[in-house]
Amino acid sequence: xxxxxxxxxxxxxxxxxxxxxxxxxxxxxxxxxxxxxxxxxxxxxxxxxxxxxxxxxxxxxxxxxxxxxxxxxxxxxxxxxxxxxxxxxxxxxxxxxxxxxxxxxxxxxxxxxxxxxxxxxxxxxxxxxxxxxxxxxxxxxxxxxxxxxxxxxxxxxxxxxxxxxxxxxxxxxxxxxxxxxxxxxxxxxxxxxxxxxxxxxxxxxxxxxxxxxxxxxxxxxxxxxxxxxxxxxxxxxxxxxxxxxxxxxxxxxxxxxxxxxxxxxxxxxxxxxxxxxxxxxxxxxxxxxxxxxxxxxxxxxxxxxxxxxxxxxxx
Numbered sequence: 001x002x003x004x005x006x007x008x009x010x011x012x013x014x015x016x017x018x019x020x021x022x023x024x025x026x027x028x029x030x031x032x033x034x035x036x037x038x039x040x041x042x043x044x045x046x047x048x049x050x051x052x053x054x055x056x057x058x059x060x061x062x063x064x065x066x067x068x069x070x071x072x073x074x075x076x077x078x079x080x081x082x083x084x085x086x087x088x089x090x091x092x093x094x095x096x097x098x099x100x101x102x103x104x105x106x107x108x109x110x111x112x113x114x115x116x117x118x119x120x121x122x123x124x125x126x127x128x129x130x131x132x133x134x135x136x137x138x139x140x141x142x143x144x145x146x147x148x149x150x151x152x153x154x155x156x157x158x159x160x161x162x163x164x165x166x167x168x169x170x171x172x173x174x175x176x177x178x179x180x181x182x183x184x185x186x187x188x189x190x191x192x193x194x195x196x197x198x199x200x201x202x203x204x205x206x207x208x209x210x211x212x213x214x215x216x217x218x219x220x221x222x223x224x225x226x227x228x229x230x231x232x233x234x235x236x237x238x239x240x241x242x243x244x245x246x247x248x249x250x251x252x253x254x255x256x257x258x259x260x261x262x263x264x265x266x267x268x269x270x271x272x273x274x275x276x277x278x279x280x281x282x283x284x285x286x287x288x289x290x291x292x293x294x295x296x297x298x299x300x301x302x303x304x305x306x307x308x309x310x311x312x313x314x315x
Contacts, residue, residue: 005064007027007035007061007063008061008063008068009060009061010061010062012052012053012058021043021044021045022041022042022062023041024063024066024067024069025040026039026045026060026061027062028052028057029061038060071106072282072283072284075282075284078103079103079279079282079283081095082095082103083150083154087150089146089147089193103283106283107160109285110278110283111314112314112315116163119163120157120159123177123178123180123181124155124156124159126181127185128145130182136226136229137186137224140189141189143189144189144191147192148192151188154275154279155188158268158272159184161274161311161314162180163177163180164314165267165270165310165314168310168313168314176235176264179235179236179239180239182232182236183239183264184239186220186224186232187217187239187243189223190220191213191216195213198210203250205250206244207252214252217240217241217242217243217244217252218241218254220241221241224236224237238264238265241254241265242254243272245261245269246269247261247299247301248298258304259301259302261303261304262303263306266299266302266306266307269307270295270304270311271307273299274291274292274311274315277290277295288315292311295311296308
């Protein structure tokens with residue numbers, strides 16, 4: 001007896017964003033166990049989609065294997081271009097408008113719960129509103145978000161992982177999660193796209209960075225506390241100041257000992273490293289396993305170890 005085929009829900013918005021043509025057949029569910037084909041691969045779907053949307057249809061399906069192959073192909077193309085440093089801000093914005101849901105789906109398949117991804121988005125919106133009311137940071141934040149949108153999205157992904165990690169701890173709280181997202185959105189507001197290129201190129205020797213880039217974690221903290229400002233929590237400040245530290249002594253600017261790194265910065269550093277590996281692997285099927293294997297050999301002591309144990313449980 002042949003195996004019953006597995007289907008995946010395909011968001012109508014995803015099809016629309018890719019021009020109304022997809023390389024797989026589409027199906028409509030008639031009942032719990034019956035689906036009917038409504039289009040063949042690469043058909044022009046514009047009129048068909050309009051017809052079903054007018055009828056209130058919100059869910060269309062595809063064979064699971066076909067849809068996953070399509071997502072892997074799209075993921076590779078999107079991540080390669082979107083997170084590439086020489087892609088212009090205009091191109092990144094266009095990619096972002098057309099593909100965020102696909103990138104988001106990729107992260108979920110990498111082991112992060114949809115709840116955590118959605119919460120990170122909600123916290124980012126809330127934090128962005130809070131930051132924009134703070135006159136010292138508003139201009140820097142708006143410029144950063146516009147010019148460094150791939151880094152902004154990367155921060156959302158790191159936040160999604162960090163939220164999942166925090167949920168494994170007894171002392172988790174909504175306030176701590178908000179502080180994590182504030183730190184992620186503020187940590188690099190003094191940097192330009194060119195600065196991120198410099199950091200990537202000097203990963204093994206950060207002391208070769210320009211002084212203002214090397215010292216930007218401390219510079220950001222100074223900006224946030226200027227004139228005695230106390231709008232931002234000490235948790236936020238320490239996460240920002242330590243966000244480029246690493247246990248291999250290749251971090252900067254403080255080179256905090258791996259046994260003295262506070263727990264919240266350690267959580268963000270491990271989440272950041274995980275996302276870095278997943279992006280490099282273009283959210284491939286094996287990305288999660290490869291990333292965890294890489295992290296296991298680095299984050300072995302103190303709070304780094306606690307953070308690594310949390311991410312293993314979380315994803």
